[in-house]
Amino acid sequence: VLDGDRDAYAALVRRHETKVRGLCAALLSDRDEGEDAAQEVFVKAYRSLASFRGDASFSTWLHRIALNRCRDLLRARSRRKTESWDGILEKREGVEPEVTPVETGLDAADSADLARRLLAKLPEDYRTILLLREGEGLRYEEISRTLEVSLDAVKSRLRRARAALEEQWKILAGKEGGLSWTTTK
């Protein structure tokens, strides 16, 4: 791959594309924007291959590029929103994104939808760490390497992110009668 072998790089893209596309779409809460971001991630990774030192796995390195790209896009989106009339009005009226009621008996598609909606309500840092842990199933050590923070920072951020998500879940359950908060009878 380092010698510019495109077939070898295509194999790497095939191996990692589903995870990177999924992560970008979930981080940006937008499937189309996520697809574009994921393409940019792989293009950037290819052009930066010389800087891949191999001290982390290729997957971790790719995740890091994806997180940085999504962070940039979210900041740009936030700036655009602040500058636009829509953003001003939304702030003034406290308009919530449109939500679709979810029934108590969640099937797989509903549970993915619920997860997306809850994650979309969290600050970027919390959404990221929950996606890495719950979505990607990464171990604390891998999250620490991906986010380039200490293990203690991973644990405390995860704790705060979970508390924030539980709050959002309670709010959502209160708004939508059918969405149960407790599951044990």
Added chain:
Amino acid sequence: MKERVFLLRDGELPPEGRGGVEAHLGGCAECRDLLARWDRFGAGAARAVALEADESFVQSVMSRLGPAPARGFWAAWKLPALAALSPVLAALLFSVMSSAPEAAPSTEALLLSQARPGSAWAFSTEAPGTDDLMGTVLEEDQ
């Protein structure tokens, strides 16, 4: 306890701590509820990020790639440069080795060289130890 329940769920609790948390879960409906809720969320989050493989995505990426990535000056020229320099390095190493000064004689060897020739014990099999020999040489010098 909630913290440890999450550590158990995440597979990050050391084996010696698991028994206590599992025992607690047996008697605590609130913590079992917490686990069930997060299992539900986790399954949803995993589904949310796991998309179907898409070959058209791969082809789009490949069509956007420019020329082969630059490997950096040193990475690209390291091997040719080493190959070109190897005869020079070998010659340099040889000249350093061949011009190395001979080991300086030890003080003991110098002193012994001044000992009177023909000393009866000098070549005998019962030659004295180095310390005795040194003592003798020094006495003779005085």
